[in-house]
Amino acid sequence: MTKSPERTLQVLLFASLRDQAGWDEQCVLLPDQDVVTAEDIWHQLNLGPRPASVQISINQRLVNALTPVQKGDEVAFLPPFTGG
Amino acid sequence: MKLPSFHPLLEAEGLTQKREITIEIYSQPFDPWIQLSEWSSTAAASASFCGHVRAVDEHGSSLEALELTHYPGLCESLIRENAQRLLTVHGATAALVIHRVGRLSPHEVIVLVAVEADRRGPAQRCCMALLEAIKYEAPFWKKEWRNGQGSWVSGNTPLSSSS
Numbered sequence: 292m293t294k295s296p297e298r299t300l301q302v303l304l305f306a307s308l309r310d311q312a313g314w315d316e317q318c319v320l321l322p323d324q325d326v327v328t329a330e331d332i333w334h335q336l337n338l339g340p341r342p343a344s345v346q347i348s349i350n351q352r353l354v355n356a357l358t359p360v361q362k363g364d365e366v367a368f369l370p371p372f373t374g375g
Numbered sequence: 376m377k378l379p380s381f382h383p384l385l386e387a388e389g390l391t392q393k394r395e396i397t398i399e400i401y402s403q404p405f406d407p408w409i410q411l412s413e414w415s416s417t418a419a420a421s422a423s424f425c426g427h428v429r430a431v432d433e434h435g436s437s438l439e440a441l442e443l444t445h446y447p448g449l450c451e452s453l454i455r456e457n458a459q460r461l462l463t464v465h466g467a468t469a470a471l472v473i474h475r476v477g478r479l480s481p482h483e484v485i486v487l488v489a490v491e492a493d494r495r496g497p498a499q500r501c502c503m504a505l506l507e508a509i510k511y512e513a514p515f516w517k518k519e520w521r522n523g524q525g526s527w528v529s530g531n532t533p534l535s536s537s538s
Contacts, residue, residue: 305446306516307527351449367446373528374443374474374515375426375486375506 300360302332303367308345312338321362330356332366344371396458396470398451402477407487414471418491422502430481432519433528439520443476443485446514457508465501467492472509478520507534 302319309315319335321327329347333356346369347354360366397414407425415421432438458470471489479485488506492498509515510531517528 303446305514306444306518310527348446348449351446351452353449353453367449369446369514370516370527371530372511372514373517373531374445374513375510375531 298362300332300362300364300366302336303365305367306370308338308368308370312336319366321360326359328357328359329354329366332360333368336368341368342370345369395462395468396455397472398454398458399473400445400447400451401473401475404479404483405473405475405487407473407484410471410473410487411489414489416469416491418468418498419493420495420498421489421491422495422498423487423489424502424506425484426486426506428479428481428483428485432521433532436521438481439522440481441479441485442518442520442525443474443479444516444518445474445476450514454509454513457512458505461501461504461508462490465490465492465504466494466497467501470501470505472505474509474513474515476515 298321299318300321302317304312304315319332322331322335324331329349330341333341333347341356347356347358348367348369349358349360349364351365407423411423428438428441430438454472458472462468462470467490469491471487473487475483475485486506486509488502488509490498490502490505492501518525519528
């Protein structure tokens with residue numbers, strides 16, 4: 292089935308997650324269920340269990356894993372920060 | 376090169392009113408002393424921190440380069456949220472944050488944080504707290520390069536670390 296733009300969201304990976312997955316940005320089809328959470332999207336990526344240290348943002352706001360996602364959202368998975 | 380940055384407060388104030396928070400992400404080297412000179416006002420107290428790339432990696436081996444990436448947009452907004460909160464908590468008046476991204480050589484400047492206040496205590500405490508917030512709460516990631524191989528830094532050293 293062709294991914295319809297109405298039922299997709301954009302997933303971003305950074306740093307070590309990017310290396311692990313082999314991509315940095317991907318359009319992901321929303322599962323056919325009433326409520327889809329950020330954690331559901333993680334499982335769809337087939338990257339194994341999400342380390343507790345990996346934070347999540349939706350549309351550039353940090354959220355918890357059970358936050359629902361919507362079509363068109365930008366969902367990012369963020370390894371521990373090491374700036375400064 | 377200066378990357379696009381987000382200055383809603385400064386833009387709203389037209390850059391002519393009192394400066395509060397300035398955040399810049401640079402992809403090219405910068406001179407911290409020139410930046411400080413241009414940013415400084417007549418405030419009675421100021422404190423600053425300038426961080427440089429170490430010549431060794433987290434395991435003590437010779438470092439070839441440090442690569443820094445960030446999440447544009449979220450990074451600036453989280454720094455701004457923390458700066459606003461910390462300026463209020465510590466009673467300071469202005470903050471400057473300049474952070475590098477891209478590939479850096481040993482000894483290059485990686486971060487500059489400066490805070491102004493009416494007294495030394497608020498300036499120094501706020502500057503230290505803001506640096507810690509940047510290290511732990513802003514989405515930057517470091518990759519260390521040695522012998523042509525890169526590896527992601529697993530975490531920041533604690534403030535109390537003497538190593």
